[in-house]
Amino acid sequence: MKCLVSVKRVIDYNVKVRIKMDGSGVETENVKMSMNPFDEIAVEEAMRLKEAGIITEIVAVSVGRKSAEETLRVALARGADRAILIETERELEPLNIAKILKSVVEKEACDLVIMGKQAIDDDSNQTGQMLAGLLGWAQGTNASKLEIKLAEKIAEVTREVDGGLEILKLILPAVITTDLRLNEPRYISLPNVMRAKTKTIHYLAIADLNVELKVHLKLLKVEPPAVRRAGIKVSGVKELVDKLKNEAKVI
Amino acid sequence: MSSKPILVLAEHDNEVLKKVTYQVITAATQLSEEITLLVVGQACDKVAEAARHIAGLKRIWIVDDLAFQQGLAENMAALIAEIGKVFSYILAPATTYGKNILPRAAALLGVAQISEITQIISADTFVRPIYAGNVQATVQSLDDIKVITVRPTAFEPAGTHQHSIPIEKIVRACGCQLSSLIAIQNVLSKRPELGAARIVVAGGRGLLSAENFKLLEDIADKLGAAVGASRAAVDAGFIANNYQIGQTGKVVAPDLYIAVGISGAIQHVAGMKESKVIVAINKDADAPIFQIADYGLIGDLFQILPALDQELASQIDKK
Numbered sequence: 001m002k003c004l005v006s007v008k009r010v011i012d013y014n015v016k017v018r019i020k021m022d023g024s025g026v027e028t029e030n031v032k033m034s035m036n037p038f039d040e041i042a043v044e045e046a047m048r049l050k051e052a053g054i055i056t057e058i059v060a061v062s063v064g065r066k067s068a069e070e071t072l073r074v075a076l077a078r079g080a081d082r083a084i085l086i087e088t089e090r091e092l093e094p095l096n097i098a099k100i101l102k103s104v105v106e107k108e109a110c111d112l113v114i115m116g117k118q119a120i121d122d123d124s125n126q127t128g129q130m131l132a133g134l135l136g137w138a139q140g141t142n143a144s145k146l147e148i149k150l151a152e153k154i155a156e157v158t159r160e161v162d163g164g165l166e167i168l169k170l171i172l173p174a175v176i177t178t179d180l181r182l183n184e185p186r187y188i189s190l191p192n193v194m195r196a197k198t199k200t201i202h203y204l205a206i207a208d209l210n211v212e213l214k215v216h217l218k219l220l221k222v223e224p225p226a227v228r229r230a231g232i233k234v235s236g237v238k239e240l241v242d243k244l245k246n247e248a249k250v251i
Numbered sequence: 252m253s254s255k256p257i258l259v260l261a262e263h264d265n266e267v268l269k270k271v272t273y274q275v276i277t278a279a280t281q282l283s284e285e286i287t288l289l290v291v292g293q294a295c296d297k298v299a300e301a302a303r304h305i306a307g308l309k310r311i312w313i314v315d316d317l318a319f320q321q322g323l324a325e326n327m328a329a330l331i332a333e334i335g336k337v338f339s340y341i342l343a344p345a346t347t348y349g350k351n352i353l354p355r356a357a358a359l360l361g362v363a364q365i366s367e368i369t370q371i372i373s374a375d376t377f378v379r380p381i382y383a384g385n386v387q388a389t390v391q392s393l394d395d396i397k398v399i400t401v402r403p404t405a406f407e408p409a410g411t412h413q414h415s416i417p418i419e420k421i422v423r424a425c426g427c428q429l430s431s432l433i434a435i436q437n438v439l440s441k442r443p444e445l446g447a448a449r450i451v452v453a454g455g456r457g458l459l460s461a462e463n464f465k466l467l468e469d470i471a472d473k474l475g476a477a478v479g480a481s482r483a484a485v486d487a488g489f490i491a492n493n494y495q496i497g498q499t500g501k502v503v504a505p506d507l508y509i510a511v512g513i514s515g516a517i518q519h520v521a522g523m524k525e526s527k528v529i530v531a532i533n534k535d536a537d538a539p540i541f542q543i544a545d546y547g548l549i550g551d552l553f554q555i556l557p558a559l560d561q562e563l564a565s566q567i568d569k570k
Binding site: 011016017019026093094095098120121122123124125126127128129130131132133134137138139140141142144156159160161162163164165166167168169170171174179180181215216217218219220221222223224225228230231232233234236237238240241243244245248250251 | 323324325328346347348350351352353354355356357358359361362363364365366367376380381382383384385386387388389390391392393394428429430431432433434435436437444445446450474492493498499501506507517524527528529530541542543544545546547548549550555558559562563566
């Protein structure tokens with residue numbers, strides 16, 4: 001079984017984001033960038049399935065600027081067999097990314113897609129569901145456990161939902177999106193970093209794929225959220241309960 | 252007020268209409284007065300009945316079929332994409348339910364989805380949080396059909412009235428068999444659901460162990476509150492992930508939020524800063540949580556919690 005894993009280059013989760021002076025976006029120049037944490041989990045899960053003999057090849061894909069090859073190198077060091085960068089300067093929305101990925105999935109004849117449930121920059125949480133819809137495949141989002149039964153051509157996915165957990169049976173092929181507790185990505189060893197340098201990254205342009213992209217959303221501005229001001233310190237439990245009862249009137 | 256047709260997807264479990272639906276309806280009323288509530292499920296008459304008196308609705312459509320019993324995304328999205336074509340807006344709550352279904356429906360319709368809006372600026376312009384709530388983006392939709400998930404806590408629940416809204420049955424079959432539900436493992440709790448609770452008592456790494464969460468539970472039970480946790484507490488294995496509040500967990504906005512032993516990492520604050528009143532209990536006077544707390548209490552939580560428990564008990568006795 002051939003698996004596609006999509007990875008996105010985002011501002012590192014430890015970095016405090018800065019808004020550009022003109023409010024047109026978020027500053028990404030000279031800021032530490034990393035692989036979206038949910039995508040790291042996706043690569044790790046694919047790797048574990050490969051080690052278990054279920055997946056035969058892992059293809060990592062990213063859409064974005066040339067600099068995204070850095071992120072693909074990390075995916076290769078984490079175990080992907082090869083990588084594809086669809087190079088573009090355009091800021092693409094989830095639906096357009098899903099269209100591009102669909103085209104790659106078909107070109108590569110993949111049977112499984114594993115991707116992060118959301119990217120920590122735009123927090124959209126859409127691309128996996130959209131890709132599954134466009135492909136007409138089953139979807140298992142927010143996965144915290146994944147079991148592939150090759151003989152039966154099904155995947156059993158445990159999903160993290162608001163009320164607890166939901167276990168689904170999906171007919172393969174399918175799109176899986178990862179939640180935090182699916183796995184803990186391992187550290188990348190130096191030999192694997194070295195090995196990643198010898199693996200190939202294939203470059204494609206959007207024009208190479210048979211997709212029609214459209215602008216659906218316009219970003220008008222970004223701004224910091226309203227700040228909440230600190231209140232008062234109370235001396236003890238009695239004062240706290242009194243304030244909550246008589247001042248805030250919430251208990 | 253505009254009369255562009257809006258379709259609101261009801262969230263329910265075939266028995267109970269979830270509170271989040273009321274909140275999405277309030278968002279819908281800010282866009283148009285032509286609102287249709289779509290109830291999809293199996294043997295879900297009770298849900299439609301419950302919605303009959305919600306103020307702001309024009310009609311309720313009910314689709315009742317075995318294919319929709321479990322709310323599977325493949326089936327639901329296909330249905331919504333088909334009947335949603337004639338609407339100007341399709342809205343659903345930004346819960347794991349809505350987030351699972353709606354992007355798929357949007358893709359089938361060939362339009363974008365606008366995720367988790369917190370504010371409506373105009374008919375085509377919305378505010379939504381990005382970067383874990385550290386940045387607010389104002390976006391304009393260029394699509395004819397605007398597919399939107401609404402962050403429930405950003406809107407008050409719609410009220411009810413005496414008038415009874417008509418229910419129309421819609422018959423739709425579904426051939427999809429891509430997925431099926433094997434099991435649901437709901438966390439059984441006598442406490443209110445985290446997303447709907449009026450009071451939330453949340454614990455962090457400062458609680459030091461799973462056993463110590465019992466201290467929080469006692470207080471939660473006296474207040475009729477839900478229990479929550481920071482990601483640090485979840486990662487440390489003190490409590491299950493579905494209690495997690497924050498960027499990677501749930502977003503809550505209760506009347507009262509009591510943060511115990513929680514430092515106030517950005518990722519946690521993103522999930523609770525819209526709470527009306529915030530109380531922070533922490534031994535570290537410099538913990539960032541105090542910067543957003545209305546009432547801060549500095550001290551050892553292992554002394555404070557039992558004292559608070561006792562104080563609340565004596566208050567209850569007085570009643």
